[in-house]
Amino acid sequence: DIQMTQSPSSLSASVGDRVTITCRASQSISSYLNWYQQKPGKAPKLLIYTTSTLQSGVPSRFSGSGSGTDFTLTISRLQPEDFATYYCQQSYSPLYSFGQGTRLEIK
Amino acid sequence: QVQLQESGPGLVKPSQTLSLTCTVSGGSISSGSSYWSWIRQPAGKGLEWIGRIYASGSTNYNPSLQSRVTISVDTSKNQFSLQLTSVTAADTAVYYCARDGAYCGGGLCFFDYWGQGTLVTVSS
Numbered sequence: 001d002i003q004m005t006q007s008p009s010s011l012s013a014s015v016g017d018r019v020t021i022t023c024r025a026s027q028s029i030s031s032y033l034n035w036y037q038q039k040p041g042k043a044p045k046l047l048i049y050t051t052s053t054l055q056s057g058v059p060s061r062f063s064g065s066g067s068g069t070d071f072t073l074t075i076s077r078l079q080p081e082d083f084a085t086y087y088c089q090q091s092y093s094p095l096y097s098f099g100q101g102t103r104l105e106i107k
Numbered sequence: 108q109v110q111l112q113e114s115g116p117g118l119v120k121p122s123q124t125l126s127l128t129c130t131v132s133g134g135s136i137s138s139g140s141s142y143w144s145w146i147r148q149p150a151g152k153g154l155e156w157i158g159r160i161y162a163s164g165s166t167n168y169n170p171s172l173q174s175r176v177t178i179s180v181d182t183s184k185n186q187f188s189l190q191l192t193s194v195t196a197a198d199t200a201v202y203y204c205a206r207d208g209a210y211c212g213g214g215l216c217f218f219d220y221w222g223q224g225t226l227v228t229v230s231s
């Protein structure tokens with residue numbers, strides 16, 4: 001099984017800040033890494049797929065990078081609506097797995 | 108616009124079987140190369156992938172749940188279903204169904220459409 005580890009588990013930031021969330025896989029997953037945003041009481045929303053491709057409608061302040069085992073999600077200028085929990089997910093193996101999540105809170 | 112809707116009992120007794128159905132609208136469950144997944148989330152915790160099915164009936168399951176999980180598909184009704192046997196309180200969670208992209212293959216898979224989720228509580 002491929003284990004996904006996110007860091008940090010939680011993060012406090014202010015509107016306008018640049019933030020980076022890291023996701024590490026227990027083995028190489030090439031570029032098959034996806035990112036989701038989840039707000040309380042809602043289903044997750046796809047932000048980025050295959051490391052760096054923005055899903056339609058996702059603002060360009062979101063970006064992703066990485067390959068192999070180490071990946072990052074960056075939000076360039078935080079907006080109030082970005083405060084949420086973020087999850088990475090690998091699709092390299094057909095036995096999918098998620099990171100434990102990173103909760104992004106307002107400072 | 109593809110839409111997914113989970114349905115099923117909100118309360119299941121311990122040791123019994125949890126059964127949920129996901130109804131797909133706005134597109135055929137057999138179209139493209141989509142897989143269809145079940146994902147769950149205990150209150151205040153992270154996402155756990157349960158398993159997925161292709162329209163042909165081919166499945167993959169989370170190894171930690173494999174002995175208790177069955178996912179099936181009914182293409183005539185545009186539905187797929189989850190059965191989880193011998194449930195305990197640890198299976199209490201919001202259960203989501205989701206589509207693995209329009210053309211899932213070779214790792215290029217991602218959950219682009221989700222149901223709203225349904226809370227299943229395991230309690231006597």
